Amino acid sequence: MRTYVPTPEWIVLDWHHACIAAELLCIQRCTGCGRWRHPPRRFCPACQSDQAAFEPVTGSGSVLSFAVSHRSLDPGWQAHAPYATLLVELDEGPRLLAATTTPPGEIRIGQRLAVRTEALSENFVLVWADPASHDEPTSMAPRARGNPHD
Amino acid sequence: MGTDLWGTTAIVGVGETDYVRGSDRHVCDLILDAAMEAITDAGLKPADINGIIPPPGYMSTEEIAAHLGVPDVAYHVSVLMGGASPTASLQTAAMAIAGGLADNVLVCMGWNGYSALRPKPDARPTKRVMNLGPMGETVRNHYAPYGLMSAAQHYSLYLRRYVETFGIPEDAAAAVAIACRNHAQLNSKALMRGAPLSRADYDAAPFIAEPLRKFDCCVETDCATAVVVTSLERARDLVHPAVVYLGGAEGHPEPADEIANRANLLELGIHRAAPRAFARAGVSPHDIDVLEIYDCFTYVVLLQLEALGYAEPGGAPAFVANGNIELGGRFPLNTHGGLLSQGHCWGLNHVVEATRQLRGTADAQVTDAELALVTGYGDLGDGSVAILGRDR
Numbered sequence: 001m002r003t004y005v006p007t008p009e010w011i012v013l014d015w016h017h018a019c020i021a022a023e024l025l026c027i028q029r030c031t032g033c034g035r036w037r038h039p040p041r042r043f044c045p046a047c048q049s050d051q052a053a054f055e056p057v058t059g060s061g062s063v064l065s066f067a068v069s070h071r072s073l074d075p076g077w078q079a080h081a082p083y084a085t086l087l088v089e090l091d092e093g094p095r096l097l098a099a100t101t102t103p104p105g106e107i108r109i110g111q112r113l114a115v116r117t118e119a120l121s122e123n124f125v126l127v128w129a130d131p132a133s134h135d136e137p138t139s140m141a142p143r144a145r146g147n148p149h150d
Numbered sequence: 151m152g153t154d155l156w157g158t159t160a161i162v163g164v165g166e167t168d169y170v171r172g173s174d175r176h177v178c179d180l181i182l183d184a185a186m187e188a189i190t191d192a193g194l195k196p197a198d199i200n201g202i203i204p205p206p207g208y209m210s211t212e213e214i215a216a217h218l219g220v221p222d223v224a225y226h227v228s229v230l231m232g233g234a235s236p237t238a239s240l241q242t243a244a245m246a247i248a249g250g251l252a253d254n255v256l257v258c259m260g261w262n263g264y265s266a267l268r269p270k271p272d273a274r275p276t277k278r279v280m281n282l283g284p285m286g287e288t289v290r291n292h293y294a295p296y297g298l299m300s301a302a303q304h305y306s307l308y309l310r311r312y313v314e315t316f317g318i319p320e321d322a323a324a325a326v327a328i329a330c331r332n333h334a335q336l337n338s339k340a341l342m343r344g345a346p347l348s349r350a351d352y353d354a355a356p357f358i359a360e361p362l363r364k365f366d367c368c369v370e371t372d373c374a375t376a377v378v379v380t381s382l383e384r385a386r387d388l389v390h391p392a393v394v395y396l397g398g399a400e401g402h403p404e405p406a407d408e409i410a411n412r413a414n415l416l417e418l419g420i421h422r423a424a425p426r427a428f429a430r431a432g433v434s435p436h437d438i439d440v441l442e443i444y445d446c447f448t449y450v451v452l453l454q455l456e457a458l459g460y461a462e463p464g465g466a467p468a469f470v471a472n473g474n475i476e477l478g479g480r481f482p483l484n485t486h487g488g489l490l491s492q493g494h495c496w497g498l499n500h501v502v503e504a505t506r507q508l509r510g511t512a513d514a515q516v517t518d519a520e521l522a523l524v525t526g527y528g529d530l531g532d533g534s535v536a537i538l539g540r541d542r
């Protein structure tokens with residue numbers, strides 16, 4: 001169904017390997033100052049430390065935005081059109097894209113999500129997110145890096 | 151420092167091929183045709199060119215020089231900002247000239263934007279491709295596995311946020327699409343000349359990636375354009391009235407190499423480039439007579455108009471309403487039809503059109519146009535701005 005599975009390299013590959021080993025979503029965390037960051041970066045933008053580890057996260061987050069694709073160049077995805085892709089803000093702060101089984105019409109910005117991973121190869125995990133079973137009010141969602149203008 | 155650069159160079163030659171879906175010409179022929187036309191338009195010979203900025207991909211400076219017969223390339227550089235590249239290239243050309251590194255700089259763009267994915271059965275094959283630059287890695291690793299391969303899909307991640315945050319109505323996007331299509335009816339080279347667009351057509355078209363409908367998306371085209379930049383002093387001895395490069399800038403969002411982790415999803419490169427460009431040119435947004443705004447997608451035009459200061463955040467719908475951006479309005483926008491309706495030449499066609507407007511020779515001429523503003527937009531939100539003016 002998903003026809004395109006990349007073979008990442010460098011620190012992106014390290015991230016995928018960490019998620020596969022933990023069987024959980026892991027995110028890079030600065031050893032120097034404790035800040036989480038994604039996608040993986042060599043140096044911490046806050047303290048410049050290059051010491052970091054991939055640590056499991058809670059898997060909770062919310063919908064910051066989402067794409068609804070009606071056309072896809074990938075036949076595997078085109079078969080599912082229209083499909084949503086979620087831009088997830090994890091409770092720890094970092095954001096990433098996630099596939100979802102939820103129909104586009106049922107997705108709302110601010111909706112609470114539970115995130116999980118699926119290993120598609122030895123070198124790649126796909127991140128999935130769907131509404132959390134107990135939908136908390138969005139005002140309760142922790143906002144590690146909220147910005148009133150975005 | 152700034153006084154030695156801004157306002158001391160000028161665009162003196164422009165060239166453009168036809169804008170077509172499925173060219174019979176090899177992509178290299180398109181690029182070289184436009185380049186030779188720009189040199190000739192300036193009243194120069196290839197031997198007068200000694201600076202080259204090639205397209206992002208397809209052809210190298212070395213090949214371009216050899217095929218045109220440019221004997222002595224003193225300076226060249228590639229600018230890799232996707233659709234922001236050509237407009238950003240003007241500042242690079244100006245720096246090279248003001249710094250004495252080159253005298254006459256050729257800026258080229260051209261591609262097989264339509265035929266790359268759908269070659270005609272008898273078309274001359276090519277293995278030449280665009281240089282995706284920094285976005286290639288991000289798309290390959292982080293977006294494509296989630297079914298997001300096209301620019302429409304990538305940008306829809308923040309365009310949804312824009313639409314929902316401010317309640318942007320489809321009316322605003324439709325106004326941009328229809329203004330560009332109306333202007334294309336007047337442009338002799340526009341791909342969509344003869345194919346007017348009504349609001350009913352716009353509304354009836356399917357979504358590509360929400361909020362983008364079919365007519366919110368630019369037209370993929372085979373085409374090429376080129377311009378020649380020289381010093382204002384030399385420009386005054388050449389064929390056409392000099393079109394002065396008054397100021398320009400580039401800007402990049404943070405981080406520039408991916409969308410998701412920007413503190414503000416709606417703060418793009420142009421938000422940083424615009425104030426720099428206006429300050430360098432010494433003009434304000436309301437001094438401008440013609441707007442040539444990078445229009446890969448209608449909603450991206452709205453966001454850029456806000457970044458440029460023509461409206462508050464969320465205020466662009468009022469700006470584009472009531473014919474304000476149509477020929478005859480206060481701020482005619484994309485008078486050639488833009489990427490949406492003339493054709494997609496990475497915005498160097500916007501620079502060509504701005505030059506013609508300021509020469510007074512555009513097909514859809516804005517009366518007494520003295521100042522034009524061009525934007526570029528590309529990769530995952532890089533931006534560039536150029537402010538051009540008639541020589542006074």
Ligand SMILES: [Zn+2]
Binds near residue numbers: 033035047
């Ligand atoms: Zn740190």
